[in-house]
Amino acid sequence: xxxxNLSVAIGDYDRNRPLIDGAVQIDGVDPVFMKLYPEEIFFRxxxxxxxxxxxxxxxxxxxxxxxxxxxxxxxxxxxxxMFRHTSMFCRTDRxxxxxxxxxxxxxxxxxxxxxxxxxxxxxxxxxxVKPSDIHWIRGGIEHAGRPEKITIKLPDGVRLDNAPxxxxxxxxxxxxxxxxxxxxxxxxxxxKNIGWLFRDPVAAAKDYYKRTGIFPIMHxxxxxxxxxxxxxxLPGAVLKAFEQSKAAAMAHLWDTSxxxxxxxxxxxxxxxxxxxxxxxxxxxxxxxxxxxxDTFLHHHHAQGxxxxxxxxxxxxxxxxxxSFKI
Numbered sequence: 001x002x003x004x005n006l007s008v009a010i011g012d013y014d015r016n017r018p019l020i021d022g023a024v025q026i027d028g029v030d031p032v033f034m035k036l037y038p039e040e041i042f043f044r045x046x047x048x049x050x051x052x053x054x055x056x057x058x059x060x061x062x063x064x065x066x067x068x069x070x071x072x073x074x075x076x077x078x079x080x081x082m083f084r085h086t087s088m089f090c091r092t093d094r095x096x097x098x099x100x101x102x103x104x105x106x107x108x109x110x111x112x113x114x115x116x117x118x119x120x121x122x123x124x125x126x127x128x129v130k131p132s133d134i135h136w137i138r139g140g141i142e143h144a145g146r147p148e149k150i151t152i153k154l155p156d157g158v159r160l161d162n163a164p165x166x167x168x169x170x171x172x173x174x175x176x177x178x179x180x181x182x183x184x185x186x187x188x189x190x191x192k193n194i195g196w197l198f199r200d201p202v203a204a205a206k207d208y209y210k211r212t213g214i215f216p217i218m219h220x221x222x223x224x225x226x227x228x229x230x231x232x233x234l235p236g237a238v239l240k241a242f243e244q245s246k247a248a249a250m251a252h253l254w255d256t257s258x259x260x261x262x263x264x265x266x267x268x269x270x271x272x273x274x275x276x277x278x279x280x281x282x283x284x285x286x287x288x289x290x291x292x293x294d295t296f297l298h299h300h301h302a303q304g305x306x307x308x309x310x311x312x313x314x315x316x317x318x319x320x321x322x323s324f325k326i
Contacts, residue, residue: 010221031053089180101180111160137161206276
């Protein structure tokens, strides 16, 4: 019996590598892997629907799901997670604490990016800084004129303007024309008076996790909806494979005979993460991530990005709501 020949577009992360290398197989699938940067995957997935299986932005996926026109069904393999305290930069000569951003200008490459949803959630929940308290300036990080991938309609009171023609938000921050910068990547122009909003972002993130238990989710895996309808077993097989791939990567990382990462003190950092967050500090599956997902969906709707308040289960194919583990 022949296998499905499917395209798979994902990032080149250690947790994906056993899949990419062929050490882990997707049941019933003969995959063609493409290792791409997230920006390219998301643009092609939601503009031209290029891939059969792909990494998806949680925010864009939620926008499309709420609108009822998402071309993919979700699989709760969260291949990208990150504490977003490191995504907020500022002019340190003007901004000393998050509350100082009220009434100020903050640059974003796209308003609806998942990283920015989480960053705004942190500002509002922990420091009382609402999206309407900031004047948002949209522009590219490296190249001027970046548009939103997904059409959005912001709530009344939220001001979003485009950067001046030919200007990036990195340049605006360096020139002092904006006061802050919020993005998944750092500004390309740094120097005096530019630094993290949270001067010690690791300490801030650890405190955030201790108080909330939330490890922010950035990306999930999507399976082309028409394929999932034709082959209802496929999303479950994809989840199983990504779970096995992550488990293999974690076992490899924890093997202390020789470091697997070109960086000193990796063993110590892994031990710290396990002590703070538990043995499985990067969980896949719905139930172990329900609070994190529910928090995101609350803020996503409140920030005007999803047309209705989604339930967690609406994001995922029914066959993936429970993980099968031996």
